[in-house]
Amino acid sequence: MITETIPQILYEKLLSARTVGVFTGAGMSAESNIPTFRGNEGLWKKFKPEELANFDAFMKNPELVWEWYSSRKKIIHGAKPNPGHFALAELEKLVDEVIIITQNIDNLHRRAGSSIVHELHGNIERNYCIKCGEHFTDDVILSNPLPPTCTKCGGLVRPDVVWFGEYLPQDEFSASENAARRSDVFFSLGTSGIVYPAASIPHIAKYAGAFIVEINPETTPLSEITDITILGKSGILLPEITKNLTSIKHKGL
């Protein structure tokens, strides 16, 4: 079902759910003013993310790749969780278990108060040397000329994020698969659903029998497997869902 309003069945499913899985992408943070990756407003200097977020591009032109990450780091440092992030933290009070699985590297779910967060694509606030593995904080990185180099061995330092062609962190991916398998309701929020293997997680939830709900202003390839696709913004719809769920819990359906 594709709809612009929140159907009653969603509240019924949430009221009987034990585990709610939540898969998020860049659209979740759009209302925190962090640009998404795809679509016109997502493009940075006309580069596609695939052209910059890969190891070969980094080795060929570390200055350019760092320029992009430095601009994203600055935007993310200045950003705050939006009402959608806070609504997901609030949902923990209304159902037994809420597990966030995010492709975002911006740390905004934790900052909003969500307690279980699996990061599939790393975290932009961390950095490490590609030669010796030494970790560096952003204070050191952003106060030195780009590209940053390791103070111990002189190697190039990179952001601790997963690039195209790289493996996802195995422990985070396994935990996400497990969460998807045991979810009764599973949300896919603000993602184009085209970057694999992350995008396989909603499919795992579907085949395990979860009720799948998508929130996005547009349909995506994932819309084909959803029970409901609600067309709209996560920062508006999620607070509405938690507000209504709270009142239904108090008054009954």
Ligand code: APR
């Ligand atoms: N609320 C909900 N969804 C939104 C909103 C909003 N306010 N604004 C935009 N969207 C949707 C867009 O319609 C789009 O479908 O968010 C989606 C963002 O898609 P992408 O930019 O492709 O981001 P994402 O799916 O997270 O990308 C996956 O690709 O570049 C890599 O590693 C990067 O984790 C990223 C991965």
